[in-house]
Amino acid sequence: MKLIRDTWLVYARQLGLVIRQPTWVFIMLIQPLYYLILFGPLLNGLEGMPGFEAGAMETFVPGLVIMMAMFGTLFSGFGLIAEIREGVIERFRVTPISRLALLLGRSLRDVTTLVFQALILVLLSSPIGGLTIYWDGLALMMLIVIGIGLALSAASYGVAIVLKSEDALAPLLNTVTQPVLLLSGIMLPMALAPDWLQTVAKFNPFAYAVDAARALFNGDLASNAIWQAAVFIGALMLLLVFWSARKFSRAAA
Amino acid sequence: MLIETKGLRKTFRARKGNVEAVRGVDLSVKEGEIFGFLGPNGAGKTTTLRMLSTLLEPTGGSARVAGADLLKEPAQVRRQIGYVGQSGGTWGEVTAREELVMQGRLYEMGKTAARERAVEVIEAFELSEFADRKVKTYSGGQRRRLDVALGTVHQPSLLFLDEPTTGLDPQARAHMWDEIKKLRERGTAVFITTHYLDEADALCDRLAIIDHGEIVTEGTPIELKRQIAGDIVLVGVNGAAAKAVALLEPAEYVREVQTDEPDPTGVTLLRLYVENGSAAVPEILRALDRAEVTISSMELHRPSLDDVFLRQTGRSLRESD
Numbered sequence: 001m002k003l004i005r006d007t008w009l010v011y012a013r014q015l016g017l018v019i020r021q022p023t024w025v026f027i028m029l030i031q032p033l034y035y036l037i038l039f040g041p042l043l044n045g046l047e048g049m050p051g052f053e054a055g056a057m058e059t060f061v062p063g064l065v066i067m068m069a070m071f072g073t074l075f076s077g078f079g080l081i082a083e084i085r086e087g088v089i090e091r092f093r094v095t096p097i098s099r100l101a102l103l104l105g106r107s108l109r110d111v112t113t114l115v116f117q118a119l120i121l122v123l124l125s126s127p128i129g130g131l132t133i134y135w136d137g138l139a140l141m142m143l144i145v146i147g148i149g150l151a152l153s154a155a156s157y158g159v160a161i162v163l164k165s166e167d168a169l170a171p172l173l174n175t176v177t178q179p180v181l182l183l184s185g186i187m188l189p190m191a192l193a194p195d196w197l198q199t200v201a202k203f204n205p206f207a208y209a210v211d212a213a214r215a216l217f218n219g220d221l222a223s224n225a226i227w228q229a230a231v232f233i234g235a236l237m238l239l240l241v242f243w244s245a246r247k248f249s250r251a252a253a
Numbered sequence: 254m255l256i257e258t259k260g261l262r263k264t265f266r267a268r269k270g271n272v273e274a275v276r277g278v279d280l281s282v283k284e285g286e287i288f289g290f291l292g293p294n295g296a297g298k299t300t301t302l303r304m305l306s307t308l309l310e311p312t313g314g315s316a317r318v319a320g321a322d323l324l325k326e327p328a329q330v331r332r333q334i335g336y337v338g339q340s341g342g343t344w345g346e347v348t349a350r351e352e353l354v355m356q357g358r359l360y361e362m363g364k365t366a367a368r369e370r371a372v373e374v375i376e377a378f379e380l381s382e383f384a385d386r387k388v389k390t391y392s393g394g395q396r397r398r399l400d401v402a403l404g405t406v407h408q409p410s411l412l413f414l415d416e417p418t419t420g421l422d423p424q425a426r427a428h429m430w431d432e433i434k435k436l437r438e439r440g441t442a443v444f445i446t447t448h449y450l451d452e453a454d455a456l457c458d459r460l461a462i463i464d465h466g467e468i469v470t471e472g473t474p475i476e477l478k479r480q481i482a483g484d485i486v487l488v489g490v491n492g493a494a495a496k497a498v499a500l501l502e503p504a505e506y507v508r509e510v511q512t513d514e515p516d517p518t519g520v521t522l523l524r525l526y527v528e529n530g531s532a533a534v535p536e537i538l539r540a541l542d543r544a545e546v547t548i549s550s551m552e553l554h555r556p557s558l559d560d561v562f563l564r565q566t567g568r569s570l571r572e573s574d
Contacts, residue, residue: 009355009358009359013347013355017344017346017347020346021346083344085340086340086341086342086343086344086345087338087339087340087341087342088342088343088344089342090308090338090340090342091336091338091341091342091343091403092342092359093308094306094307094308094331094334094335094336095331095356095359095360096328096331096332096359096360096361097359250310
């Protein structure tokens with residue numbers, strides 16, 4: 001099928017570029033490692049407290065992985081702005097290639113590096129933070145990571161096409177991500193929050209993703225958060241990919 | 254006809270009302286010709302080019318490009334045309350060969366076919382010396398040659414080139430002209446926009462000038478220059494420009510007078526379109542002298558495309574940059 005072939009073409013090119021210069025893949029790992037090493041130990045004393053029933057690291061690391069999924073892909077738009085400026089996107093858009101493939105190939109590349117980074121983080125958390133890894137849960141958790149990665153990398157590309165400027169993109173992303181991050185219970189579980197804050201967090205799809213990641217990671221497959229995250233993140237992903245694909249096909253870039 | 258447009262128009266919706274960038278353009282480009290498309294910045298040149306190459310959806314009118322309907326079958330148009338934008342569209346971290354193979358793949362070639370075609374194109378455009386180096390190491394001329402080469406990978410019947418020689422040194426420009434002429438020899442029609450009128454004169458079989466979103470004139474370079482029958486006398490006068498115009502406009506040997514803005518030294522350049530330059534010069538001198546208008550310079554020249562452009566748009570192409 002043409003869409004799959006075209007997506008593969010774009011994906012292979014983009015992934016090739018990453019493999020040629022893999023430094024960034026590792027640089028993006030530094031921030032979560034800081035959290036793991038410099039913030040994680042603060043939580044050890046909270047083990048067994050509300051929200052930390054499953055263990056401090058076992059609660060913190062799944063959240064950290066979700067944070068990585070959010071931040072790792074959200075800044076992909078910067079690369080696209082450079083490509084727009086060099087006329088690469090325009091050159092591709094006058095060829096018969098599927099417009100959706102231009103987006104999907106890039107987003108899947110972002111998701112590939114993201115999954116790779118997330119696995120390294122989890123593996124390092126074991127020796128560094130004393131994390132116990134539950135492999136089946138980890139595999140399922142990666143599906144959430146992929147969903148978030150696709151959704152946010154698509155969003156980032158769409159916004160990049162609209163703004164066409166790095167100077168406008170950076171503050172916008174920061175303004176949106178900070179509250180979403182704080183309301184997702186990544187640093188500390190939302191169970192510790194006052195009622196009003198918990199109510200606000202109910203409107204944040206990423207809060208469900210964090211809860212679901214924790215439940216999966218700890219083998220609590222009956223948790224409601226899992227299907228809720230699947231529905232909310234899945235819907236968000238479809239919405240953002242659809243929106244961004246339209247931007248790709250209409251862009252006057 | 255490779256391109257045939259009827260009333261092609263584009264209106265942009267802006268906060269302060271609509272902007273009519275292109276107001277009904279009728280164009281025709283024949284098989285195998287080099288067609289020059291000229292216009293000052295903001296005249297609708299780029300918008301027209303972007304519509305014809307499927308990058309921008311027209312608001313109205315109709316067009317057939319390379320045998321397909323632009324509005325109804327843009328995908329079919331894309332398969333038949335090549336397009337080289339102003340910024341080229343190559344990525345610094347890959348090599349020319351990789352870009353050429355990718356381009357073939359984008360045009361639905363198989364892997365082997367794309368590789369073989371890349372080899373052919375590298376040879377045809379003499380890229381072999383640097384084909385396996387990263388694009389970011391290329392000179393401006395080398396990069397531009399690769400850009401044009403990329404547009405021809407799928408052997409389109411029509412190639413759009415948006416200012417292919419802007420920013421090139423004279424030698425690289427000459428080289429580019431040769432490449433474009435070679436394309437015509439191989440039967441590819443070339444639709445080219447340029448800021449250089451000498452280039453349009455030397456290279457194009459036919460041209461059109463667009464201004465304020467409409468085609469103001471169209472024809473071969475010779476036809477266009479013939480529109481300005483006779484010669485042009487440029488007279489610089491110190492002050493008293495209005496007086497000089499009043500004096501010369503009714504004179505029977507002057508067909509038309511255009512006045513430029515005065516330069517910082519107070520000299521105003523009058524552009525006199527005259528029947529016969531050598532006969533008019535002494536008449537003009539005498540008339541101005543009698544009226545005690547100070548003449549600071551005088552020049553007689555044969556019409557060039559610059560004059561055609563100036564006559565049609567009231568602007569010089571260079572100063573509108």
